[in-house]
Amino acid sequence: MKYTFYLILFVSIFHFSALSQSNGGSIGTEWEVGYSQQKEEQPGEFYPAEIPGAVQLDYMKAKEKAPWYFNDNFRDYKFLEDKYWHYRTQFSRPDIPLDHHLYFVSRGIDYEFEIHINGEKIHYQEGMFTPVELVLDQYLQQENTLEVIIYPIPKAEGAPVSRRQAKNSVKPAVPYGWDWHPRLVPVGIWNNTYLEVAPATRIKKEKLDYQLSGDFDEVSLKYSFRVSDPEDIGYNWVLKDKNGKTIYQKQGSIGEKGEEEIESTLQDIHLWWPHDQGEPYLYTSVLEARSPEGTILDSVVRKVGFRKVELVMNEGAWAEPAIFPKTRSVPPFTLKINGRRIFGKGSNWVHPEVFYGKLDYQRYLEQLKLAKKANFNILRVWGGGIVNKESFFNICDSLGILVWQDFPLSCNPYPDDPHYLEILEQEATSIIHRVSKHPSLAFWCGGNELFNNWSGMTDQSLPIRSLNSLCYQLDPKTPFIPTAPIMGVGHGHYLFYDDQTGEEVFQLMERANKTAYTEFGMPGIAPVSTLKKIIPHDELFPPKRNTAWETHHAFGAWRNSSWLEIETLQRYFGEAGSLKEMVDNSQLLQAVGFKCIYEEARRQKPYCSMALNWCFNEPWPTAVNNSLVGYPNKIKPAFNAVSDACRPVLASGSFSKFTWSPGEELAIDCWILNDSPEKVDGGKVTVFAETGGERKKLHTWSFPGLEANSNYHGPVVHHTMPENMKKQVFRIILEVSGKRDMDSEYRLLYTP
């Protein structure tokens, strides 16, 4: 096989963009669903089905169940895991004009299924990320029944009732149970699905490959597509700028083979940038297939952004290893976008609904707007969850948020078994084809924590070698990492205070020396309003084991005491007198801890290049979690602290610990942090300590002008803790004169 710059394997696509968000037709739009014990058996009962959705939701609705997220109600649905689910819709034969077909189209059915029409099986598939397109014409009668029969959820034989059951399938592992996710495994038609009468001529493959010039102002395009039934068909391809102005157009007739390739070079291109580096500029690509009469038979409309993404060596990393015997240097982990090194600030995204079939543009938008508000420029889409629907990526493209995309492998020993590899290859091919079109895609990752002992996979595991190979073949310009963490990158810790080591987050981060921190947690209790929705009133306070607190991850989640970590709360604050007080204490530690990590990671730049906390959001209302945003969109105080810590430019202070006693000498290590692409003018910082409402000026210092994306290490300012005050939170404040948006504030604990 010859490698040429533009040689990219094609895979089938569907003309989804044109029909994006729409159901696409009015045929067979009413669905119902029911379950049976055996595949051949008919359900005793059918309920109305929402498409897309999940069978459990339809069941709950039909049965008028109490909220599944209250107490341990979710357990009521466990028995549904092993059923066969029969979706069906009925429709009369529609008019099918000449050179048209009736199509059944689905962007995703979860997980293993058959499709039957009028009792005849016409399709079988394993895999929820590979779309389905079927021509139904030849099976039609006057009255028709289309059925989608979904198998019981996959469970690896002999595995315990845990994520291990997901180890032989390409279904996300998280719904099998996680330390923040209930055991509740959705199945069903989870993505847009419809019947439509449409022309036989259909755009089947469509790909824009491009190469930016060294100075990034010129782009060489190679636009290629394939059309089915191409006889006498013409095409029109237009590329428009954001104002709708055509910047390139080509028309022609499609040859016998149905494949076309357009090459061109465009000047003075606007680059796509993450929002904190520039404009996430998007062009619009419109491809139409036309009949000889000029009728548009099919079209693909989508946004296009031009950018170059690289993972380059972290500054200073080539100097290691320095002594013999020498091992290799760490892998590169600095994002370089359009030739510019950037510091990655973000979070681990989990799908924000247990029933991911319900995710839509609006749901994604409200969450992603929060991510931008947090000053995040990158989200890691964690491999325990789904690969999101198209609207997720469309929003990231337009908001200018980079996406690190894990494949759906997480914390399991995914096998070298031929069947698993076949399905993985099918699903990964579909995923790569779809997602690689988005400028927001930063890099691919084989999956979560696979090269650690709780997963047991290695570089020799064939699933990882297969994913690397596929990404290289289909999308060689996008970086690929086999898993996270890789060598030099750190995951954890997930505690403010570790009672095993006696170490606080402050000390841990000071000794840590990683190229990137791509997971670190800090538990915080949910808002009281959330707790009241999920925990029976009489269990609310004080929190106890074997109550809804535990089913909502307050006890025995990641470790015995997580995520409530009640001993840590007591260590710092004593016994809480009320639910509100306990929530406030927990949320304070979460905010302080997360702020510490993000700012310390930034201070470690350029050797450190990225900080992503665990985790951004959550798919159901937990009682305690590391999330910044509680379900559905409730920001915790930590959200604001992190948003502050991730401002492009700020004054920053580093501290050695949380608790300070009367007379103790507190040292404030002062910095100016600049992650922006702009220079920062010099200025003056005044440091204050505020205890018991009293503000004391400690020191004023000056900083020089800073280059783009560089830090300045200022002085260490000292403060002797006052005597004779009561236990309280005190504050250290850094005020930047004339640039108050750079001010920072730190909360610490005064303990007499």
Place this chain on the structure above:
Amino acid sequence: MKYTFYLILFVSIFHFSALSQSNGGSIGTEWEVGYSQQKEEQPGEFYPAEIPGAVQLDYMKAKEKAPWYFNDNFRDYKFLEDKYWHYRTQFSRPDIPLDHHLYFVSRGIDYEFEIHINGEKIHYQEGMFTPVELVLDQYLQQENTLEVIIYPIPKAEGAPVSRRQAKNSVKPAVPYGWDWHPRLVPVGIWNNTYLEVAPATRIKKEKLDYQLSGDFDEVSLKYSFRVSDPEDIGYNWVLKDKNGKTIYQKQGSIGEKGEEEIESTLQDIHLWWPHDQGEPYLYTSVLEARSPEGTILDSVVRKVGFRKVELVMNEGAWAEPAIFPKTRSVPPFTLKINGRRIFGKGSNWVHPEVFYGKLDYQRYLEQLKLAKKANFNILRVWGGGIVNKESFFNICDSLGILVWQDFPLSCNPYPDDPHYLEILEQEATSIIHRVSKHPSLAFWCGGNELFNNWSGMTDQSLPIRSLNSLCYQLDPKTPFIPTAPIMGVGHGHYLFYDDQTGEEVFQLMERANKTAYTEFGMPGIAPVSTLKKIIPHDELFPPKRNTAWETHHAFGAWRNSSWLEIETLQRYFGEAGSLKEMVDNSQLLQAVGFKCIYEEARRQKPYCSMALNWCFNEPWPTAVNNSLVGYPNKIKPAFNAVSDACRPVLASGSFSKFTWSPGEELAIDCWILNDSPEKVDGGKVTVFAETGGERKKLHTWSFPGLEANSNYHGPVVHHTMPENMKKQVFRIILEVSGKRDMDSEYRLLYTP
């Protein structure tokens, strides 16, 4: 693309096995060669050419040059690098029977070339590892001239005159100059090349894929092949055991497509083992294509060995990392052959002739027999050199020596450039296809030290991603590592004593904690007889800079003082009085240092799984080098020391340093090492110290029976160094009663 267990991409092969070692015909066997400045120009002069060989050798012979390896004579050939070389042979049109062709066949032409017949260009190729097969019939006249025109050696534009010039090509980097290789870059027809009249029906693709059962006594075969011009052609495939007994046979007629696939399952299979673990059992596969009359039109005969190779996690390695933030665990580096973990003992192989075109069965055999004699079970074929000819692998198959095969990339920033990637893919495909048939292949490696700062490549480099992808597609059952060292594996040190750190090899190995040591050097001067052949008499002693000592790597090679390291020799032994004394001292340090490393690596088992010194052999007579075997086959004392250290079972002693003073307390940390697949019975060890011819018994201790592949840590035995003796080498001896082949002896230095 569907993955199935047996789905392996095929690539073209040639029926070399049948013609192995032979020229294959009598047409056009006389070649001559000459050079020109321009491609179109004819050489002013032609000399007889040896095929296979190198143009420099033909030139030297014709010009009756003095030995190129003497003094700095090799420099006389530098100007030949930039010439066009014209090989030619003349022949009359042969009889070509019906359904036959005249073929030009070459297994390798180095490096970029054209093939012309009667003035017409019929082939162009870049790449020395991809064979050529051309049908010449249509170009023939009564008298014919066949020309192979070789381009000047590839040199990366703007690169210094060093290995960097090789960075854009798939030609090995070592001849561009290394710290043990002169700047002398062979070009020419370097592998078997001939013209032959043969049937049009030819076996074009031939592959045996197999899967061993869990208990390794059953093998599922899938034998596939393709035949050109398959009309009315039958096949006969026979698999014979080592005694020539047929264990499987299938005959049939070949279908229109010319592709056949035979599946079968065989019981009670003999496994192939490395020689220290069992018998390297080889079967013989014979495939014949037959005419309807039964005439054999083509055949492929080759050896087949059944084994499973894995790289599995080193014992204890999953326990790391233990503290937060956690990075990944180290990659696996323990060889598991047929389900059995083995300790890899071996060396880095470099091709044993600068003019690798001269390598043949005999040359490989004499060297590989030495490797087996050294008790090595694995050789790393280092990526600075060539991928060896078939006979190398055939010998390794039959001697039971595993081969770690680097691709030909070493210490360079090989680029993401499309042209380089295209040639790399072509060459790697040819290499994988050929080499993956050999049971001796242990694993693939992307190349040497690519992820260190002297190379500057990373996991994101497309050449490495491409090699991983190709190996996965073409040979998924063989492990692949991207480079050496990988995380956890160590290269170096290359000194007995490092004056920068003040550390000796003893202390370095004690603190080292690697999963494998896959390069470690220890310089030793060549035998006096070799020195006399390469260094002018008046320069022989004492060695000085700017003499033939320097051109033969005694000075300014790896570092300023290497490889002679005269200060180290003086540090331990004072000024040498003669050449012989200096050589003895240097060879002693080499022997002691290498013995220390191999045995310490073995003591670190099972966390450590492999020890390969740098290097086994050398391609020309160096004055000083890390090699165990000097050119051409001269073993150094270190060879015997290493051979002792690599015995499957031995008593071993560990020491903290080399030099000991009167009255000092010497501690001997005693072990029994067992790498064999057999249990070892318990026994008794007596430890002696022998100084100035006086042997003193220090201690007798017992060891229990040892399991297969396990060590026993014995006592620490003490010895107070005697007073009042002269400076001398003294010995510590471990004698195992009744098992004298387990005895060990260590030399240390007594310094009053």
